[in-house]
Amino acid sequence: MSDEAAFDQRVRVAIATAIRARGGVPRLAEVAADLGSDLSAVSASFDRMIAAHVFIPERDSREIYAYDPFCVGPTDFRVRSDGREWWAICGWDALGIPAALGAAGTVDAACADCGHAISIAVDRDGSATANVTAVLNVGVPAAEFWKDIYFT
Amino acid sequence: MRLFRSEEHARRWSKERGLASDVLTLDQAARLAHAWYQSKLAADWRRHTADEAQALFASLGLDPDFWRLR
Numbered sequence: 001m002s003d004e005a006a007f008d009q010r011v012r013v014a015i016a017t018a019i020r021a022r023g024g025v026p027r028l029a030e031v032a033a034d035l036g037s038d039l040s041a042v043s044a045s046f047d048r049m050i051a052a053h054v055f056i057p058e059r060d061s062r063e064i065y066a067y068d069p070f071c072v073g074p075t076d077f078r079v080r081s082d083g084r085e086w087w088a089i090c091g092w093d094a095l096g097i098p099a100a101l102g103a104a105g106t107v108d109a110a111c112a113d114c115g116h117a118i119s120i121a122v123d124r125d126g127s128a129t130a131n132v133t134a135v136l137n138v139g140v141p142a143a144e145f146w147k148d149i150y151f152t
Numbered sequence: 153m154r155l156f157r158s159e160e161h162a163r164r165w166s167k168e169r170g171l172a173s174d175v176l177t178l179d180q181a182a183r184l185a186h187a188w189y190q191s192k193l194a195a196d197w198r199r200h201t202a203d204e205a206q207a208l209f210a211s212l213g214l215d216p217d218f219w220r221l222r
Contacts, residue, residue: 009195016193054199069189077155090153095182096189112154113161120155120178126186128178136181137162138153139171142209142219 004048010035011045012054015067020101023084025064025072056089056149069093069100081105081122091136098122112137174218184212 001009014034018026026034032042046062049055056066065072066089073087077094080086082103088094091109098105099122107120111132120130140151156162159175166173176184187208191197200208202221209219 012197013195016195016197020193052199067192069185069192091155092153092181092185092188094155095185096192099186099188099190100192102190107155109155111157111161113156113165116157118155118157120182122182126182126190128182130178132157133159134178135156135159135162136153136176136178137156137166138174138176138218139166139169141172141174141217142221 004045007041008045008048011042011049015055015064019067019070023086025067025070028063053146059150065089066093069096076109078108079105080108092138095120095122095128095136098124099126172218174215176212176214180212180214184208184214 011031014031015026018030018034028042028046029039032039035042043062050057050062055064055068057063058065069088071087071089071093075087075089077088077091078085079088079094079097081098082101082105086097088097094107094109102124104124105122107122109118110116111118116132118130118132118134120128120134122128156165162175163173188200206221210216
């Protein structure tokens with residue numbers, strides 16, 4: 001593993017640790033402080049991870065918007081899992097938050113067509129049940145997911 | 153990638169906006185999300201390769217044309 005790859009792994013672990021410990025997506029400066037590294041090194045790592053689609057940055061920024069499935073919130077997709085409240089950018093990610101935490105959880109959203117409340121219980125093994133016949137609509141073919149990730 | 157209360161609502165919403173659409177059952181979506189993200193916070197996490205992703209999509213019975221990565 002190259003020095004850059006090893007450092008990027010340390011940065012990813014710091015992000016993951018911050019999410020678990022603090023219940024939210026960290027800012028770049030927090031990651032640098034947690035690692036005891038200077039901002040420029042962590043900034044460069046963030047740039048590499050953005051290029052590799054490891055996370056979605058805020059628009060015109062290198063700060064994390066979504067370390068998928070975790071998003072800075074609030075959004076239309078609220079998840080309660082592992083004793084905390086989380087936010088996701090989409091239905092796929094919302095269902096993935098309990099999986100990433102290794103816990104059960106509940107997804108609260110609304111039908112994008114009619115606004116009817118949708119509540120989905122997700123077990124640790126990934127099985128799910130909902131209060132309605134909930135479905136996930138994917139509006140962009142897979143090959144085009146990253147053409148405009150904010151729309152996807 | 154939005155949630156709807158039924159396939160009918162999803163199809164209508166997509167048609168009104170002229171969007172492509174593939175509708176996953178809740179079981180397909182939950183299994184996809186679990187497989188996709190279960191290791192995201194692990195120290196040894198890495199992105200799925202295209203082949204791994206394609207195999208996952210196929211195992212879930214997803215539309216091979218819509219879910220083709222390349």
